[in-house]
Amino acid sequence: xxxxxxxxxxxxxxxxxxxxxxxxxxxxxMLFAVLGAVDQAFTGGVQxxxxxxxxxxxxxxxxxxxxINYADRIATVPGVSTITWQExxxxxxxxxxxxxxxxxxxxxxxxxxxxxxxxxxxxxEAWRKDRQGVIIGEGVAKRxxxxxxxxxxxxxxxxxDKQGKSTWDVTVSGIYHGGPGDELLMHYKYxxxxxxxxxxxxxxxxxxxxxxxxxxxxxxxxxxxxxxSDAETKTSTEKAFVQGFAAMLGNIGKIxxxxxxxxxxxxxxxxxxxxxxxxxxxxxxxAVLKALxxxxxxxxxxxxxxxxxxxxxxxxxxxxxGAGFAHGIGSKLPFVQxxxxxxxxxxxxxxxxLMLGLLAGLLPAIQAMRLQVAAALRRA
Amino acid sequence: MSRPNPVQKPQAGTPLVELHGIRKEYHRGSxxxxxxxxxxxxxxxxxxxxxxxxxxxxxxTLLNLLGGIDRPTAGSLAVDGTDIAKYSESDLARWxxxxxxxxFQLYHLLPVLSxxxxxxxxxxxxxLSASERKRRVQAAMQLSNIADRAKHxxxxxxxxxxxxxxxxxxxxxxxxxxxxxxxxxDLDRKSGDEILDLLQALNxxxxxxxxxxxxxxxxxxxARRILYMNKGRLAAEPEK
Numbered sequence: 001x002x003x004x005x006x007x008x009x010x011x012x013x014x015x016x017x018x019x020x021x022x023x024x025x026x027x028x029x030m031l032f033a034v035l036g037a038v039d040q041a042f043t044g045g046v047q048x049x050x051x052x053x054x055x056x057x058x059x060x061x062x063x064x065x066x067x068i069n070y071a072d073r074i075a076t077v078p079g080v081s082t083i084t085w086q087e088x089x090x091x092x093x094x095x096x097x098x099x100x101x102x103x104x105x106x107x108x109x110x111x112x113x114x115x116x117x118x119x120x121x122x123x124x125e126a127w128r129k130d131r132q133g134v135i136i137g138e139g140v141a142k143r144x145x146x147x148x149x150x151x152x153x154x155x156x157x158x159x160x161d162k163q164g165k166s167t168w169d170v171t172v173s174g175i176y177h178g179g180p181g182d183e184l185l186m187h188y189k190y191x192x193x194x195x196x197x198x199x200x201x202x203x204x205x206x207x208x209x210x211x212x213x214x215x216x217x218x219x220x221x222x223x224x225x226x227x228x229s230d231a232e233t234k235t236s237t238e239k240a241f242v243q244g245f246a247a248m249l250g251n252i253g254k255i256x257x258x259x260x261x262x263x264x265x266x267x268x269x270x271x272x273x274x275x276x277x278x279x280x281x282x283x284x285x286x287a288v289l290k291a292l293x294x295x296x297x298x299x300x301x302x303x304x305x306x307x308x309x310x311x312x313x314x315x316x317x318x319x320x321x322g323a324g325f326a327h328g329i330g331s332k333l334p335f336v337q338x339x340x341x342x343x344x345x346x347x348x349x350x351x352x353x354l355m356l357g358l359l360a361g362l363l364p365a366i367q368a369m370r371l372q373v374a375a376a377l378r379r380a
Numbered sequence: 381m382s383r384p385n386p387v388q389k390p391q392a393g394t395p396l397v398e399l400h401g402i403r404k405e406y407h408r409g410s411x412x413x414x415x416x417x418x419x420x421x422x423x424x425x426x427x428x429x430x431x432x433x434x435x436x437x438x439x440x441t442l443l444n445l446l447g448g449i450d451r452p453t454a455g456s457l458a459v460d461g462t463d464i465a466k467y468s469e470s471d472l473a474r475w476x477x478x479x480x481x482x483x484f485q486l487y488h489l490l491p492v493l494s495x496x497x498x499x500x501x502x503x504x505x506x507x508l509s510a511s512e513r514k515r516r517v518q519a520a521m522q523l524s525n526i527a528d529r530a531k532h533x534x535x536x537x538x539x540x541x542x543x544x545x546x547x548x549x550x551x552x553x554x555x556x557x558x559x560x561x562x563x564x565x566d567l568d569r570k571s572g573d574e575i576l577d578l579l580q581a582l583n584x585x586x587x588x589x590x591x592x593x594x595x596x597x598x599x600x601x602x603a604r605r606i607l608y609m610n611k612g613r614l615a616a617e618p619e620k
Contacts, residue, residue, distance in 0.1 A: 292502045
């Protein structure tokens with residue numbers, strides 16, 4: 001602690017240089033925090049996925065549908081308990097730039113299959129009874145300030161009703177916590193009975209199985225059941241489905257790791273260069289310190305402490321601001337769920353800033369340690 | 381080997397520094413440079429010794445050996461009864477912190493620190509509390525007549541004032557030995573005289589043992605005795 005004024009004074013020796021170095025570290029760690037949130041947004045769903053839940057989609061792709069009567073046939077497969085389905089609405093509120101993740105779902109079975117959703121029983125009851133009722137996630141409610149009882153003119157960029165209107169009047173029946181994510185769930189029947197085309201079709205079936213160990217066998221049996229039909233199926237666990245969905249967009253984890261590694265490596269070079277330059281500039285001062293009795297280790301520690309101070313100061317600021325930014329923007333991003341810097345990302349960030357500081361200061365510290373006092377003073 | 385200064389008699393006392401058969405060699409490529417050759421010297425406690433001689437004669441090398449910032453190639457170098465020639469680098473660093481104060485020609489103050497922070501530097505290596513360090517810094521600065529410039533950065537001080545801060549830094553730890561390398565070499569006559577007055581007072585009133593390297597006979601005349609160096613050897617008289 002008693003060396004802190006000396007270390008601090010050395011950092012302030014070239015204020016502009018220190019400021020730029022701090023800014024570089026700050027931006028690198030802010031990027032780290034935000035990219036961590038991006039990664040979390042893509043992989044968070046995988047962590048939330050239920051191992052007992054299986055998903056059936058059209059084998060061709062997500063935009064292709066399946067007849068709703070598949071539900072009855074899937075339900076006959078041994079091991080399948082409750083089955084439900086959903087259809088993508090392509091919804092937005094007022095402006096296409098305000099999209100909402102919305103599905104038409106079966107109001108009677110959806111909550112049974114998604115038993116991780118928490119909704120007040122009276123709100124669940126109200127939803128089931130109201131054909132135009134919707135339940136919304138907390139994030140949607142917060143973003144638009146909606147509450148139970150509000151009437152919403154929801155618009156779809158896919159579906160028109162039989163009169164050609166794209167507006168679907170719905171009423172908020174309740175607000176749920178947990179579950180599949182931050183979505184708006186309307187009655188499938190309301191959507192299907194009114195829409196002008198693709199009636200009696202759904203995008204996805206979901207069901208629970210009693211024994212997760214039988215997921216493979218059940219999936220195979222279902223897919224065989226619809227083999228060679230107009231709409232062949234692909235059945236997988238919810239986790240595999242979410243992973244596959246994320247993989248369609250590329251391996252986000254690898255991209256994020258690649259960017260972060262490149263940025264931090266550049267930072268390592270920048271700080272190491274700054275520190276080396278700073279040490280070169282004050283060779284005689286370090287020699288004087290050694291002449292006064294500062295040990296080799298003491299002088300090296302001071303150089304390392306200087307380097308650490310830069311990375312920890314810039315890194316902590318960048319990490320906190322990045323995490324704060326991710327938290328702030330996360331609730332405003334449509335379609336994106338769980339956009340946040342996780343505690344484990346913050347812990348990794350702290351370890352990285354310490355490692356960066358130590359590695360960047362290592363070479364200059366060794367230079368300072370090896371400095372020959374008499375020779376350095378002679379040169380001065 | 382040595383001769384008493386005609387004006388000032390050397391103070392009687394037990395030897396503080398004793399050098400026997402000191403040699404110092406450097407290697408420059410395949411060539412061996414003999415900087416100090418079979419040097420023998422005894423410096424009593426309370427002495428004020430001036431070392432004179434032409435450039436390259438080995439004065440500063442001898443000063444560096446006495447201060448433990450360089451090690452002899454051969455010979456023994458005892459300070460206060462301890463042969464520091466055998467010390468490891470880390471032992472020497474500890475020993476310097478406790479026993480030696482350096483005064484440099486170019487002052488070598490840390491430009492980023494205030495005068496008082498510069499003076500405090502040697503005390504950071506001790507276990508003294510912040511308040512005790514402050515007390516000692518004030519005392520050393522008062523003794524060096526620079527207390528009124530405590531908060532100033534070196535760039536805000538004149539050369540003479542910077543050297544006073546340098547002297548305060550050298551004496552703040554109450555070392556056994558004060559080693560001055562051309563302490564007035566970068567100063568005008570008036571400032572140089574003030575610094576010499578201060579060194580003389582430290583020697584006479586505080587009993588500090590001082591070894592001073594200088595080219596200036598006027599400065600050397602302030603010492604209790606003068607030794608001359610030439611080609612790595614000590615002599616009582618300058619070479620004609």
